Amino acid sequence: MAEARTGALRPYMAIVSVRFRMLLQYRSAAIAGLFTQVVFGLVLIMIYEAFYRSAPAAAQPMTFPQLASYVWLGQALLAMLPWNLDAEVRTMVRTGAVAYELCRPIDLYGLWYARAVAQRTAPTILRAAPMAVLATVGMPLLGLGEWRLTPPASLAAGAGFAVALGCALALGCAISTLINISLMWTVAADGIVIVTVTLVSFLSGMLIPLPLFPEWAQAALRWLPFAGLVDLPFRIYTGHIAIGGLVPVLARQLGWTIALVVLGRWLIGRGMRRIVVQGG
Amino acid sequence: MPQIVVEGLVKTFQVAERTPGLWGAVRGLARRTYRTVRALDGVSFAIERGELVGYIGPNGAGKSTTVKTLAGILVPDAGRCEVAGRVPWTQRIAHVAEIGVVFGQRTQLWWDLPVVESFELLRDIYRVPQARYERARDTMIALLDLEALLDVPVRQLSLGQRMRCDLAAALLHAPAILFLDEPTIGLDAVSKLAVRDFIKRLNRDEGVTVILTTHDMDDIEALCTRVMVIASGKILSDGTLTELRARVTRERWLTVDLVDAAAAIDEADATVIRRDGHRVCLAFDPQVVAPAELIRRVTSHHAIRDLFVENPPIEAVVARLYAAHGEQ
Numbered sequence: 192m193a194e195a196r197t198g199a200l201r202p203y204m205a206i207v208s209v210r211f212r213m214l215l216q217y218r219s220a221a222i223a224g225l226f227t228q229v230v231f232g233l234v235l236i237m238i239y240e241a242f243y244r245s246a247p248a249a250a251q252p253m254t255f256p257q258l259a260s261y262v263w264l265g266q267a268l269l270a271m272l273p274w275n276l277d278a279e280v281r282t283m284v285r286t287g288a289v290a291y292e293l294c295r296p297i298d299l300y301g302l303w304y305a306r307a308v309a310q311r312t313a314p315t316i317l318r319a320a321p322m323a324v325l326a327t328v329g330m331p332l333l334g335l336g337e338w339r340l341t342p343p344a345s346l347a348a349g350a351g352f353a354v355a356l357g358c359a360l361a362l363g364c365a366i367s368t369l370i371n372i373s374l375m376w377t378v379a380a381d382g383i384v385i386v387t388v389t390l391v392s393f394l395s396g397m398l399i400p401l402p403l404f405p406e407w408a409q410a411a412l413r414w415l416p417f418a419g420l421v422d423l424p425f426r427i428y429t430g431h432i433a434i435g436g437l438v439p440v441l442a443r444q445l446g447w448t449i450a451l452v453v454l455g456r457w458l459i460g461r462g463m464r465r466i467v468v469q470g471g
Numbered sequence: 472m473p474q475i476v477v478e479g480l481v482k483t484f485q486v487a488e489r490t491p492g493l494w495g496a497v498r499g500l501a502r503r504t505y506r507t508v509r510a511l512d513g514v515s516f517a518i519e520r521g522e523l524v525g526y527i528g529p530n531g532a533g534k535s536t537t538v539k540t541l542a543g544i545l546v547p548d549a550g551r552c553e554v555a556g557r558v559p560w561t562q563r564i565a566h567v568a569e570i571g572v573v574f575g576q577r578t579q580l581w582w583d584l585p586v587v588e589s590f591e592l593l594r595d596i597y598r599v600p601q602a603r604y605e606r607a608r609d610t611m612i613a614l615l616d617l618e619a620l621l622d623v624p625v626r627q628l629s630l631g632q633r634m635r636c637d638l639a640a641a642l643l644h645a646p647a648i649l650f651l652d653e654p655t656i657g658l659d660a661v662s663k664l665a666v667r668d669f670i671k672r673l674n675r676d677e678g679v680t681v682i683l684t685t686h687d688m689d690d691i692e693a694l695c696t697r698v699m700v701i702a703s704g705k706i707l708s709d710g711t712l713t714e715l716r717a718r719v720t721r722e723r724w725l726t727v728d729l730v731d732a733a734a735a736i737d738e739a740d741a742t743v744i745r746r747d748g749h750r751v752c753l754a755f756d757p758q759v760v761a762p763a764e765l766i767r768r769v770t771s772h773h774a775i776r777d778l779f780v781e782n783p784p785i786e787a788v789v790a791r792l793y794a795a796h797g798e799q
Contacts, residue, residue, distance in 0.1 A: 198598055205595030213583065291577060293544045295596055296568035464546075 202297045206305040214313035221317035224270075228318070229325060232266040235398075236338050252402035256341055257429040263340035264425045265397050267322035270314035271360060272397065272420060273367035274388045277306055280371045281380055289375075289466060299463065300456045303371055307364040344430025351437050355424035358444040362419050365451035366391070372455055375462030396422030402431065416451060419444035473517035474648065474680055475541065480550035482511040482536055482704075510536040511547065512704035518682065520647070523674040525695035525712075526684040529790070533704045534684040538652045541682070542572050555647065568597060571641035575653035578637055580625045586636050587621040590643060597644035604643060611639035614669055631662030638669060648680045649673070655687055667693045688784070702793045716782070719792045724781050725753045725765055730774040738768055749776070754783075 236259055243255050253261070280303060283289040292299055323340065330339035343349035370387055374380060392398050395417035401409055412418055423440050426432045432440060485505040510533045518524055528534050539545040540552060543559030543566050552559060557566045573579070580589040594604040612618055615635040620628065628636065634654060641649060651670070655663045671694055673679050683694065691698055691712060698715055700708040708715050725741070732749045740760040745752040755765055762780050769775065783791075 201598055202596040205592055209581075209584065209588065209592055288577065290539070290544050291574065291579070293563060294542055294567055294572050294579065296564045296598075297596055298564070 202295075203301050203305040206302060207309045210306055210309035211313045214309060215317065217314070218317065221314060224314075225318055225321055225325075228266040228269060228322060232262050232326070233338075235262045240338075253400060253429075253431060255337070257431055258400065259338050260341050260429050261400050261425045263322070263326035264428060265421060267319045267326065267340075268315060268356075268421075269397075270318055271311050271363055272391055272395065273307075273311070273363045273370060274384075274391055275310075276374070276380055276384055277303070277310060277367075277371050280306070281374055284371075284374045284466070285378060287466060289463075293463070300368065300452075300459045303368050303459070304364055304452075304455075307367040307371070308360070311360060311363055311367060341429075343428050345434070347434045348427055348430050351434065352424055352428040355427050355437075355441060355444065358441060358448060359420050359424050362416060362444055362448045362451070365448050365455060366416065366420075369451060369455050369458070372458050372462055375459075375466060391417055391420065394418070395420040396425070400425070402426070414443075416447035419447055474520040474555055475516075475518040475682075476551070476553045477517070477537075477541070478515045478551040480511045480514040480537070480540060480547045480552060481509070482533075482540065482545060482547045484508045484510055509704045511540070511550075514550070514701065514704065514706055516699060516706060516709055518680060520680055521674070521678045522697060523670070523681045523695055524683065525691040525698040526682055526701065527686070527688075527691060527698060528701040530686075532701045534701060535652055536704075537701070538572075538650050538682070538684055542570065542650060543567055568644070569646055569648070571644070571646040571649045573634075573637050573641045573649070573651050573654050575634070575651075575656040578625060578633055580633070580636060580640055582626045583624055585622045585624055586617070586628070589625060589636075590640060593640055593643055599644050603645070607643045607645055608639075611642060614672070615639050615665070631658050631665075634658060634662065634666060635669075638666065642673070642679075646679070649682070651681065651683045651685075653685055654683070655685065655690055663687075663690075670694055688782075700792060702790075707792050716788070719788045719795070720783065721756050721758055722754050722783055723757050723762065724783055725755060725762065725769070726779055726781070727751055727753070727769055727773070727775050728777040730776055734773055736769070736773065738765065738772075741765055 239258050239262070240255070243251060243258075280289075283292070289299075292302065295302075326340035327342075330336060343352055370383060373383055377383065394412060394415055396412075397420075401412050401418060401422040404412060412422075423432070423444060427437065427440065484507070486508055488504045488506050512533075514533065514537060526534055526537065536545065540547050541554060541559060543563040546560045554566060555569060559566045580586065581592065584592070590608055594601075599607070612621070615638060617635060617639060620632055620636060623632075625633065625636070638654070654670075655666055658666065667690060670681060670683070674681050674694075681694075683690065685691065696711055698708070698710070698712050699706055700715065708718065710718075724744070728749050729736075729751060730749075736743055736751050736753070738753065741753040741755040743751060744754045753765070753769070755762075760768075766778065766780075769778075782788075
């Protein structure tokens with residue numbers, strides 16, 4: 192039984208593996224990104240500190256240490272957000288060569304999703320470990336101990352975070368794949384990237400943690416898929432979401448992931464028919 | 472029971488029309504006019520297991536469209552098609568797992584991977600058991616002389632090398648049917664011979680059914696006993712090469728390079744079909760006047776720098792076939 196299952200996933204695991212290994216080669220980009228992200232993290236924390244100092248401490252939705260950890264987690268895991276296109280898919284669709292992918296005995300959605308998995312994990316792995324070290328150990332060394340990344344609120348929080356992060360990855364890949372699928376309808380790829388980057392950064396809580404949004408906005412944002420990418424896992428880590436509240440959070444993440452995968456599969460079928468109809 | 476059955480395939484494409492100029496562009500925003508192109512117009516044929524069939528025709532005739540339909544990439548508008556008992560586009564994944572396809576103008580390998588890694592990725596995609604994969608891989612390496620190319624990234628290969636690798640890649644999962652869409656296009660003479668030799672052996676020794684679309688008549692003459700001719704989406708001829716030639720024309724062409732470009736040529740039993748400065752092309756029927764005899768006559772009447780005798784190019788044969796068909 193296990194044999195059959197591995198057999199079924201074998202092509203997709205191979206695709207993830209090959210692309211993953213290829214993306215790991217982009218080390219200089221990771222190092223450059225690291226530097227930028229440290230600066231960005233520091234700037235964000237400085238801004239929040241200024242706001243916190245100027246307002247009464249009791250009124251804040253999140254404690255400052257929680258906020259600092261949240262920011263550093265965001266920088267460490269930035270590459271996991273669905274912010275960029277798959278350049279190869281874009282070329283494939285634009286030239287119509289995507290039709291040739293149908294010569295392979297694999298499901299096209301599965302192929303693109305596997306590519307997204309590699310694209311979301313390889314750069315993250317390159318950046319997350321050094322960022323985490325810098326944020327945990329480096330900050331106190333710089334005399335900025337108050338701004339450091341603190342460990343998870345509890346063991347259970349850590350475990351919950353790991354699960355939520357896995358789900359966030361699946362969700363991010365589903366969104367990523369949807370963005371790539373949208374290329375089948377429009378050649379304006381740059382426009383899509385700009386819109387997506389804005390939406391994702393803002394609505395996921397990457398720039399501003401969702402608890403800091405006005406009350407009326409928070410309710411809406413909680414129900415959008417993007418919250419599951421950043422806000423939910425990070426707040427589990429910092430203990431802002433209590434262990435008891437884990438199940439509904441994870442359910443929402445999972446629900447959105449499944450919904451977006453189903454949507455993606457349906458759309459890719461429509462997109463392929465469109466492309467195939469105009470074939471060469 | 473034929474392995475491949477095609478009946479009445481019809482495929483039309485809508486090509487957007489654009490009136491030239493600024494006004495045309497503006498109007499195009501509001502209303503798009505489309506021109507219908509009938510790429511396949513009732514194509515029918517049947518192929519038995521183990522045949523090596525040539526599929527020829529002019530550009531835009533519908534060769535690639537047929538191959539893509541048989542591969543399951545395109546869905547026809549009408550008609551029936553069965554390959555090894557399956558309908559290609561409804562059972563796509565099961566169908567493509569049993570066929571191999573090589574598109575001459577596009578590689579199926581991964582651009583930035585070394586060749587052998589592409590092979591391994593294909594092994595996983597087609598779920599080939601390791602032992603079977605190794606046997607197929609080693610056979611291909613030996614037959615196509617790929618040893619030196621295994622660690623080279625595909626983007627660094629020459630066209631001839633890449634084609635050999637593409638052929639090997641298409642056969643790693645031991646398909647029963649191989650579609651070759653212009654495999655020798657752009658190849659140098661040595662590579663062409665290597666590819667042809669490989670295909671012939673594959674068909675003869677392994678019994679792989681091969682459908683070969685090509686512009687190159689030499690490919691056909693070297694490999695195929697059966698040839699199908701398609702033009703404007705219709706099959707015009709389906710039989711042996713000799714039958715095809717005999718059916719259309721016995722004509723051969725004699726081209727001479729005159730010393731005196733202004734000389735008038737007027738030979739009995741031969742028609743001047745083209746005149747280009749020094750070069751004159753004469754069409755003749757070898758059963759009316761033997762080539763050697765015509766050469767003797769021409770060279771005795773004119774001073775000649777060079778000459779050669781050839782069959783009319785396939786495009787001319789097919790154009791004539793189509794014209795004859797059109798008159799029926």
